[in-house]
Amino acid sequence: MSISIIRDNCTGCKLCIPACPYNAIEIINYKAMLKDTCTGCRACIDACGFDAIAAEEVLAAKEDISQYKGVWVFAEQQDGQLAPVAMELLGKGRKLADTLNQRLAAVLMGEDVTGLTDQLFALGADKVYLAEHPILRHYRTEAYAITASDLIKKEKPAIVLYGATHTGRDLAPRISRRLKTGLTADCTGLDIDPETGLLLQTRPAFGGSIMATIICPHHRPQMATVRPGVFPKPVIEEGRKGEIVPVPVKVKERDIRTVVLEVVKEAKKSVNLEEASIILAGGRGLGNPEKFRLLEDLASLLGGEVAASRAAVEAGWAAPERQVGQTGKTVRPKLYIACGISGAIQHRAGMQGAELIVAINKDENAPIFSVANYGIVADLNEVLPILREELALLNSNDGLQAVS
């Protein structure tokens, strides 16, 4: 077991017990003892005031990792369109590269995608590794994983970032396994440790109830996936120039064991909460599904979208695509109005990055108020109709088009 209790130092003070997310510490005869459920997460070490908990040092890898330099972003594209998350990651990647005094590169794979390179430079990339080949036209696991892994082995970047999209979450783990390196999923924070130069990867765990900062000290590259909407889009520098590095594509059809036979786009109106700049979200406190119609009304007056808490979706009042939260979508709108939502941590995880948060709830102790910029403690049945009136007045007075 990697964590051990130094019994001589342990005073049985019990400070470690609540710090453990896995309930793995118990006090027996006034000394702390670790249970089988310990996962080695080390949360207890910080909590101990008596230096009574120690962690084994993990053996270093054999490879010389100092050769690895550079920050890369996987520039996900589909049908010649750059994924918004890739733009966001270039923004963040630029900052990381500047802190490390290293260069930022985008990895662009596909067919007929050369046209995107200008956009990638404008977003901050110094280099674009361009792998163009018919075999890469549509995303397929082996084609992309083999090509990207070979490229990484050759060019040795220190950091590689991917969007946590269907594609990213399929590709990044495959690459991490091939390269036997670390991968952290769904990061909400990426920073450089000023002392060690390591990438500090912060992400929610335990359903969003706690945050963990992860490092990958002895393996390279350090890889992370990031959900769309977590980082802001960077400022575009039109006309910025950079270096295009063509990448040889050695993968053959016979290496690829999956073939896409048919792509079916379904008629259902897809909801794009991640791109909405105004969101009205409803929770259990709305009381019934009819109130959601009222929210829709308000949303169209504001030019925004309707979202829902998990409780409302499970009650059948809103479609699952509208769910915001740890098990739903992460959103960063300009304005988020939470109606009848208590604001449990699992919901806040999905919306606390919004620029301006308004909360309306009749319970003044609802946790949502701890993240709200404006709070109204009142009955929704009174407030919503008044809000509707005021907004309708606004629209007609100013003759404004609904802001979108």
Next chain:
Amino acid sequence: MRYVVCIKQVPDTTEVKIDPKTGTLIRDGVPSIINPEDKNALELALVLRERYGGKIIVLTMGPPQADDALKEALAMGADEAVLLSDRDFAGADTLATSTALGLAIEKMNGYDLILCGRQAIDGDTAQVGPQLAEFLNIPQVSYVADIELNGNKALVKQISEDGYELIQTSLPLLVTVPKGVNQHRYPSMPGIFSAYREKKTLLWSATDLRADLQAVGLKGSPTQVLRIFTPAPTGKGEMLQGQPKEMVRSLVDSLKTKKVI
């Protein structure tokens, strides 16, 4: 046909709350459950077994109490269960987990289809499935709703953000299954008693797998946790005062001034 379903026993994190006084997790009374998406994966395996026959083996890596999760899976209809439990497996990140699971699967008497839930509700990474497929050097398809088998060929329905795709591939194959693609069944009453009275769990340690101890558990994990903290609430903003009409007016004015609406 041999189906291997990988499951994980997790705390029911959707029920976890934070103690407002200490800022720490309230874990008491949070039950352990089978990770919900693993149940969707098991349900797909059960449906395929009904269609094509075969045997379902459930596999998990965890402490001894993870056997409860295996028993529930057996009660739902799985045929055999394997528990990987050993101190040397503890502290594993997803890479080290995929190593242990991969070694276990290779030790089994062959396999055709591996099914995993898309992601676990405690780690939330969705990485083990793809890493396991790469370890075994087999193709993977994620977000799978259904599979049509024809000898060695598999036609897989993959859900995409705006519809679905039909993917042709072959066995052996690994698929990950998200929630919402099926309604997983409950354990049946006969299933519960058969799980506890007839079906046994095979227990494998690191030695049984002849695992390289540097490749599993904490030692085999490139990523490490530096620290864990509870997200600090950002502090209350402005609580509006007065009658509803006044509060709404004041709100709308503020939003207008900030040019948000």
Next chain:
Amino acid sequence: MKFNLNKEQQMVQKTVREFAEKEIAPYAIEIDKSGEFPWENVKKMARYGFLGMPIERRYGGAGADYVSYTIMIEELSRVCAATGVIAEAHVSLTAEPLAIFASESQKEKYLIPLAKGEKLGAFALTEANAGTDAGGLQTKAVLEGDSYLINGNKMFITNAGVAEIYIIFAITTPGIGTKGISAFIVERDIPGFSVGQPEDKMGIRASKTAELILENIRVPKENLLGKTGEGFKIAMATLDGGRIGIGAQALGIAQAALDASIRYAKEREQFGKPIASFQAIQWMIADMATEIDAARLLVYRAAAMKDQGLRFSKESAMAKLFASKVSMSCADKAIQIHGGYGYMRDYQVERYLRDAKITEIYEGTSEVQRMVIAGSMLR
């Protein structure tokens, strides 16, 4: 003396509770209002093996112990007492006696479809003039060659009409009292067998209760259950076990009443605070919790004794007597705690009282239970 559930029982409890909350609870109010028989609920229960819970695996059952079966009835009744009794009458009153008294060929033909939930079962003892005095029944069965000719009317039969397999009690030898009664396995769709109009009941309204009219029905002699003259013994042995089932049903209703009361007491505010902070309400909750716990111990103790092969008639009588009383008292308190809302049909709590009442009456009235207990004590 251990009071914990073992792992199998814990899984049964967890599974049935989740099943009941997701699959049965959403329709409970609706079927009580309409009185419509819940075939969907029956199909779902059959699919998961609920309807053959304590029956041996080789006859299509789950091979469960009686404690597990009791847990199942409690959890079902907690969300819908009508569904609970539909299952209980089918298992305790029809499948169980076949499991104990039927011949191999009878089990093949009748027990297996019951255990698998392919057909529903019913128990027909009571008549218009023979309730508590069950021995005073008047339905007659006369042996004529290869079959028995049966005539008579049965009253207040649970699952009447929806069941396809019935255990019917009739006099084969008149004039010698209860020793002249025999039991028969009767299939619904035989000539002369008809079912009266469903009764319009105070509670458990979705459960079908009606009269059976047997006019010259012919039942093959192979369908005699047990020996001639054994009928009363079979009926009494069956009701011994049934008492535990009804005790569990009453317990489920009482628990639902308590859960609803606690939820409401925490939410409802008067004088600026939740009513849960007032001692009057606190004492009601304390009393409800205590009596439910006592009832629970009685019910499960009886079930455990049955599992251990011990005689349990007195204990099961105590369990039903006490649990049914507790269900009435808790349902009443629950309505009181809910105040005006408790009286409104939209709020479910009033249904608990209407459902609870029957537990003091059927499968042996509380008076009969007292007779059994006194008889045992004063031997």
